[in-house]
Amino acid sequence: MRIGELATGTGVSVRALRYYEEQNLLTSERTPSGQRQYPDSAIDRVLLIQQLYAAGLTSKSIADLLPCVVNGEATPELLTRLAAERDHIDTRIADLTTARTRLNAVITAATTNLRTGQHCQRP
Structure with a gap:
């Protein structure tokens, strides 16, 4: 899905999604024309990131914790x-x-x- 679709599906702004990528919280593939493409699993990941931010965690903390939380390790x-x-x-x-x-x-x-x-x- 493209960044606008992810933004709509999660209620998170496109700007915030770009920030998540800058902080290594979210990854995307680029199409030949340079557009971001996200897997369907990105919706759950963005919602988890939002929950962790709402809990008061910093982007650095989330980046450290996210792989373990997602993988269950x-x-x-x-x-x-x-x-x-x-x-x-x-x-x-x-x-x-x-x-x-x-x-x-x-x-x-x-x-x-x-x-x-x-x-x-x-x-």
Whole structure:
């Protein structure tokens, strides 16, 4: 498939796909006219890259981990690194959950104050 088709199939911009290639996260073949051609498996790979970015990994980390994740191979060092990334994500989730709880409390208090006619006074 061509780069535009991969972009459409994954929801990732053409620019991002080119960046993935620059970072050695994704590979393509070139047609005689110079257009990029991707295998059908590129869709799953791009979606995995997106998930790893969303988890907070850098392109360098993803490039190091991707071959092992895709091939299912794991060394003790890789498992340690993946566990550390997972722990980092767990910490971020806990922080976001705490922030959401606080926001919910503020929204509840503000809604109650509006119903009773009380308004926030600025200092």
